Amino acid sequence: MFGKKEIKVLLVDDEVEFVSTLAERLRLRDLKVDTVFDGTQALAYIGRLEPDVIVLDLKMPGLHGIEVLREIKKTRPKIQVIILTGHGTDQDEAEARKLGGFDFLRKPAEIDLLVRKIKEAFAEKVERVMSAIAFAEGGDLEDARKILKKEE
Amino acid sequence: MHHTDDAAERAVRSFAAALIGEIAHELNNRLATMRETVGLLEDLARAGKAGAAGTARAHASLDAQVGRSLNIVRTLGGLGGALGSTGRGFDAGAAIGDLLAMTERWARRTSLAIERDIAADLPRAAGDAALFLCLVHRLIHRFAEGRQPGGGLALRAAHDGTGIRVSLALKGSRAAPGAATDANEHEIDRELARRLGGELEFGGGGVLTIKLAALP
Numbered sequence: 554m555f556g557k558k559e560i561k562v563l564l565v566d567d568e569v570e571f572v573s574t575l576a577e578r579l580r581l582r583d584l585k586v587d588t589v590f591d592g593t594q595a596l597a598y599i600g601r602l603e604p605d606v607i608v609l610d611l612k613m614p615g616l617h618g619i620e621v622l623r624e625i626k627k628t629r630p631k632i633q634v635i636i637l638t639g640h641g642t643d644q645d646e647a648e649a650r651k652l653g654g655f656d657f658l659r660k661p662a663e664i665d666l667l668v669r670k671i672k673e674a675f676a677e678k679v680e681r682v683m684s685a686i687a688f689a690e691g692g693d694l695e696d697a698r699k700i701l702k703k704e705e
Numbered sequence: 706m707h708h709t710d711d712a713a714e715r716a717v718r719s720f721a722a723a724l725i726g727e728i729a730h731e732l733n734n735r736l737a738t739m740r741e742t743v744g745l746l747e748d749l750a751r752a753g754k755a756g757a758a759g760t761a762r763a764h765a766s767l768d769a770q771v772g773r774s775l776n777i778v779r780t781l782g783g784l785g786g787a788l789g790s791t792g793r794g795f796d797a798g799a800a801i802g803d804l805l806a807m808t809e810r811w812a813r814r815t816s817l818a819i820e821r822d823i824a825a826d827l828p829r830a831a832g833d834a835a836l837f838l839c840l841v842h843r844l845i846h847r848f849a850e851g852r853q854p855g856g857g858l859a860l861r862a863a864h865d866g867t868g869i870r871v872s873l874a875l876k877g878s879r880a881a882p883g884a885a886t887d888a889n890e891h892e893i894d895r896e897l898a899r900r901l902g903g904e905l906e907f908g909g910g911g912v913l914t915i916k917l918a919a920l921p
Contacts, residue, residue: 567814570766571738574745581748612730614814639733640726661737664744 560675563604564588565595565621566637567613571660582668592616599629606655606674608667611638611645619648626653630701631682633674637662712889713896720839727807728781735774742766780806787834794920795834797869798823798862804838805860808845817849818857820876827862828919830869832901837917840897840905844873844913847890851875851911868903868918875911 562584566572569590576586587604589595591613598604607625611618622634636649639660646657655674658667681700688697746763749755783803787795801823805812812819830837841860848858857876862869891907898905898915906914 568734568738570770571734571741574738574741574766578741578745578748581752612814614816639737640730660733661740664741 559583559585560606560671561585561602561604562587562671563595563598563607565590565592565607565613565618566610567591568610578664579668579671582664584668584671592618592621595621596624599625599632603629604632605678606633606635606671608635608637608671611636611641619645619652622649622652622654631678633678635667635670635674637667710896712893713900716843716893716897717835717839720842721835723842724784724804724807724838727811728777731807731810732774732777735770735777739767739770742770776806784838787838791833794829794831795837796827797830797837797871797917798825798827800834800838801841801860801862801871804841808842812849815849817845817852818876819845820857820859822859822861824863827864827869831918831920832903836897836901837915840894840901840915841871841873843890843894843897844915848873848875853877864919865916868916871915871917872908873913 562579564572564576564579564586566575566588567590572588572590576588579586587598587602589598593615595607595609596616599607609618609621616624618636618638622636625632625634630653633655634649634653635655636646636657637660638645638658641649641657641659649657655677656670658670685697685700688694688700742763746755746760749759749763780803783799784807787800787803801821805819805821845858845860852858852875855877859874859876860871861874862871864870895905901915901917903915903917906916908914
């Protein structure tokens with residue numbers, strides 16, 4: 554469906570051992586994966602590169618994951634964000650979804666489920682970008698912008 | 706008076722909830738890492754890539770995670786023992802050590818460096834360990850909120866001849882601890898200290914001291 558496009562994933566988690574192991578497992582499943590260990594590093598990363606999907610922890614040193622998500626959606630709304638946390642509350646989940654998070658998973662998540670969610674998030678991103686392009690080509694820039702930002 | 710009583714009870718419950726949350730979070734992280742490591746070993750075997758180096762690394766990681774999990778369980782055992790010792794007093798030094806171990810990740814997340822100096826010869830403290838731990842936990846959080854960027858915390862416990870003095874002081878920051886905290890919070894702290902049979906002293910230079918009676 555997506556030709557040979559490699560899905561670029563950024564894992565953000567302060568549990569170094571966890572995130573390194575998870576990255577290795579995802580790479581074995583043909584995903585291109587980078588890792589960073591806190592929210593500030595994640596924001597610096599997306600200032601330079603654009604992953605398709607970010608898998609984001611909530612409780613980290615410095616910026617809380619929800620704040621990181623808010624900033625990503627403000628500055629790079631095309632990037633899909635999946636929350637993967639060991640201790641998220643229902644309130645965190647509601648907030649993450651409200652901010653445009655693609656999904657909310659709890660650690661430990663089955664690897665097959667995580668990979669499926671990453672692929673679904675990527676597919677939705679591609680679909681949205683294609684729709685936005687179609688609207689933009691028709692001269693409807695406002696709708697194109699809304700589609701990218703997932704606004705109603 | 707009733708208002709402060711209720712608030713003190715709520716503070717103890719809220720402390721217990723926070724502590725349980727931290728422990729659950731920490732243990733879950735250890736288990737999640739172990740699960741991923743076992744998954745990686747399976748993946749490598751399935752892909753025919755299970756080389757000796759990768760396997761040894763995974764085993765070392767599992768061993769480290771098991772070690773950290775056991776430390777959590779031991780600390781939990783220590784805290785459980787202290788909390789269950791009503792009427793028999795408690796070891797304030799050990800209780801502080803266990804509390805700091807359980808809040809280590811929170812301290813790291815908030816970049817709060819805690820320097821500790823716990824005397825080895827502390828007598829057994831009188832009072833209820835749950836109240837003491839709740840009070841220390843609240844004060845540490847108060848310091849974390851009140852400090853200037855980069856400020857740390859020095860926590861000391863010493864025998865002063867008749868009782869035990871546990872002091873908390875700001876390091877590298879001149880902000881008063883909890884400067885923004887309302888008077889009710891201070892009242893709750895005082896109430897917790899009173900229920901402990903001790904006293905809370907708000908000293909100059911951002912130093913707070915909990916005075917505890919020692920068991921005879």
